[in-house]
Amino acid sequence: MSPIRVFLHPSGxxxxxxxxxxxxxxxxxxxxxxxxxxxxxxxxxIGIDDLVKDMTSTNxxxxxxxxxxxxxxxCIKEMPLFEKLSAGRPDVAVTLVSLDLDLDPDPAxxxxxxxxxxxxxxxxxxxxxxxxxxxxxxxxxxxxxLPATVIINTATGKRLFVQQELKDGDLEKxxxxxx
Amino acid sequence: MKHVMLMMVLVAAxxxxxxxxxxxxxxxxxxxxxxxxDGKMVALADFPNAKGFVVIFDCNTCPYSKVYNAxxxxxxxxxxxxxxxxxxxxxxxxxxxxxxxxxxMVRIAKAKGYTFPYLIDxxxxxxxxxxxxxxxxxxxxxxxxSELEVAYIGAIDDNAKEANAVTKxxxxxxxxxxxxxxxxxxxxxxxxxxxxxxxxx
Numbered sequence: 001m002s003p004i005r006v007f008l009h010p011s012g013x014x015x016x017x018x019x020x021x022x023x024x025x026x027x028x029x030x031x032x033x034x035x036x037x038x039x040x041x042x043x044x045x046i047g048i049d050d051l052v053k054d055m056t057s058t059n060x061x062x063x064x065x066x067x068x069x070x071x072x073x074x075c076i077k078e079m080p081l082f083e084k085l086s087a088g089r090p091d092v093a094v095t096l097v098s099l100d101l102d103l104d105p106d107p108a109x110x111x112x113x114x115x116x117x118x119x120x121x122x123x124x125x126x127x128x129x130x131x132x133x134x135x136x137x138x139x140x141x142x143x144x145x146l147p148a149t150v151i152i153n154t155a156t157g158k159r160l161f162v163q164q165e166l167k168d169g170d171l172e173k174x175x176x177x178x179x
Numbered sequence: 180m181k182h183v184m185l186m187m188v189l190v191a192a193x194x195x196x197x198x199x200x201x202x203x204x205x206x207x208x209x210x211x212x213x214x215x216x217d218g219k220m221v222a223l224a225d226f227p228n229a230k231g232f233v234v235i236f237d238c239n240t241c242p243y244s245k246v247y248n249a250x251x252x253x254x255x256x257x258x259x260x261x262x263x264x265x266x267x268x269x270x271x272x273x274x275x276x277x278x279x280x281x282x283x284m285v286r287i288a289k290a291k292g293y294t295f296p297y298l299i300d301x302x303x304x305x306x307x308x309x310x311x312x313x314x315x316x317x318x319x320x321x322x323x324x325s326e327l328e329v330a331y332i333g334a335i336d337d338n339a340k341e342a343n344a345v346t347k348x349x350x351x352x353x354x355x356x357x358x359x360x361x362x363x364x365x366x367x368x369x370x371x372x373x374x375x376x377x378x379x380x
Binding site: 069071072073074099102103104105129130131132135136142143144145146147148163164165 | 242243246276312313316333334337338339340347368369370371372373374375376377
């Protein structure tokens with residue numbers, strides 16, 4: 001594991017032993033060097049209330065939220081479609097919401113995935129305890145199965161929901177339908 | 180021309196929007212006949228003494244199925260002799276999810292010593308009739324005369340990650356209520372899970 005990733009770990013406990021202190025020092029030094037400033041994308045944790053706010057705030061007209069996890073084969077298969085969308089459509093805000101923390105409290109897998117696949121879209125990790133409570137808040141039509149995608153026109157409030165793997169061209173159609 | 184365009188848009192939209200099909204709580208279930216890991220066909224009618232069933236759409240590959248595997252086996256050990264056996268059904272298309280082949284189901288059922296049927300839903304018609312969407316997805320059925328009524332739909336409990344930290348045992352609570360002749364308090368829940376691997380249309 002690279003020290004940089006450890007540094008980015010948002011909720012890690014501070015190391016206390018001397019051995020760990022050395023590591024911490026190294027991490028701090030690395031973080032202070034200019035090369036580290038170009039560290040790419042990372043993923044922040046988000047609670048359900050903030051996610052709901054994020055989904056409804058009108059800062060961007062069309063928002064696309066894809067719910068995925070590193071263990072989900074079809075999610076990984078469709079991810080390039082979201083990457084293509086966020087690169088090609090600056091008018092659409094794409095967010096990939098990882099549900100990995102539901103099964104594994106350690107976000108390392110998500111960080112590694114983002115790094116390995118060079119994910120450029122915005123990634124969030126939903127950090128919540130009671131799926132039965134939060135799934136409905138994201139979309140009433142969602143059973144909780146992954147992958148799932150919500151397309152929102154924040155100006156009109158129109159929302160489309162898909163609970164299956166998307167194919168090439170589907171997102172463009174859904175965006176046209178929501179506009 | 181305008182109408183044709185509108186139709187095309189509508190068709191495209193409906194193709195992607197999930198239709199709310201399947202059973203709701205209170206609905207009567209139509210029996211099915213599916214192949215078990217021992218090669219024999221199994222129907223709900225084969226259990227004349229059952230008071231109901233814990234039907235679980237499950238699979239070999241989903242990480243949620245894996246973390247719940249021991250809990251599913253415990254449910255059968257706890258409730259089969261009280262009249263609510265577990266019936267596990269794998270609806271995944273093995274051509275999409277290779278680890279969900281029938282041979283692999285046989286291997287897993289043997290290795291884990293399954294005490295309950297593990298059925299393959301080759302045509303996915305049972306999963307569709309129930310409205311199952313993910314694995315594991317539970318349907319608790321309650322026998323009322325000759326009818327089997329859906330009493331609970333959803334998750335096994337409220338904590339996939341840690342069996343020790345569970346605070347709400349949805350399925351256990353539902354079956355216990357039925358055994359005591361009481362109404363089920365929580366009849367529907369949701370949980371994160373693996374989407375069923377549907378055959379390509």
